[in-house]
Amino acid sequence: MNELERLRHAMRATERPDAVLDLDIVIRKGRRLRTRRRVGAAAAATLAVGLASAVVLVAVDASGPGTGVPSAERPPPVAVAPPSVGVSPTTPEPTPPPTAARDVPAPKTLGQVIDSGVRYGVDQRVFYVVQVSVPGVPKVTIGLAAGRRAPDGFLTTDILVNDVEGADRSAGFHQIGYDESSSTTPVPTFGYFVGPAHRVIGTVDGRQVDARLARWSFDKEVVIFWFDPTELKPGQRLDGIVAQDARGRRL
Structure with missing residues (x-):
């Protein structure tokens, strides 16, 4: 029972x-x-x-x-989120700077690279001559580049200017490079003059601005010049430009 x-x-x-x-x-x-x-x-x-x-x-x-x-035939795995209790927020890892520019081969320079004295962090603003080819214009073989040089020597070209007619070694001024962008690394106005120039003077808004000069190591007749960005805003057009010899005579 x-x-x-x-x-x-x-x-x-x-x-x-x-x-x-x-x-x-x-x-x-x-x-x-x-x-x-x-x-x-x-x-x-x-x-x-x-x-x-x-x-x-x-x-x-x-x-x-x-x-x-x-x-x-197996079902896809299911991800299960862990409980958030007791998990403190963490600071995300900083995003590394883009390295796409490193995939582009550095330009082959002709002669020495010229340091302008302008800095963007650890990068230097530099100018250098490179070889170019213009169809139908056999006497244009060089161009002038404005670039940045990293501490390891890697070059990044920002602007390249060259003639599109005539001859690149003819006396006088050649193409002038203006920065048309508004990037964080503005390019100073620059160019080159062929001849015994000791001074290059630009005119803008009625005032005169002296450019800094450096001679190309391959040909001392090629005088590379650029304007200090604190004296001439990058991209601002010049009203006029002249070159003078050692005695102050206009070339």
Whole structure:
């Protein structure tokens, strides 16, 4: 006889006229029965959880390597985000500067690279002559470049100017380079003069501005000049420009 039957038997005993109901026994048996039912329910729930966990583990193992299941038939892995509780925010790593310019070969310079004295961080503003080819103009073979030189010597060309007619060594001024952009590395106005120039003077808004000079190492008759960007804003057009010899005579 189980507990439930014993409880029912005790309660039926009260139906006889001569029976005496023992409430303590009924309450005690009923409490024991409820306790066992609770324990049984908890055990069943635990068993259900264990079975569910076993099913999950089997499913994960079946999709792993060595099961013989073709990879194309396996479901894609699911990424589960970890809980964010207790995770402090971190500072993202700084984005490295772009290196696409390094993929472009550095220009082959003709002669020495001229340091202008202008700096952009650790980079130097430099000028250098490079070889060019203009279709139908055989006497134009050089161009003047304004670039930047990194500490490791790598050159980046910003502006290249050259003649498009005539001869690149004819006496006088040749193409002048103006910065048409508004970049963080503005290019000073620059150019070259062929002849015994000792001074180059630009005129803008009625005032005269002296340029800085350097001679090309391959040909001393080629005088490279540029204007200090603090005295002549890059991109600002000159109203006029002249060259003078050592005696101050206009060339």
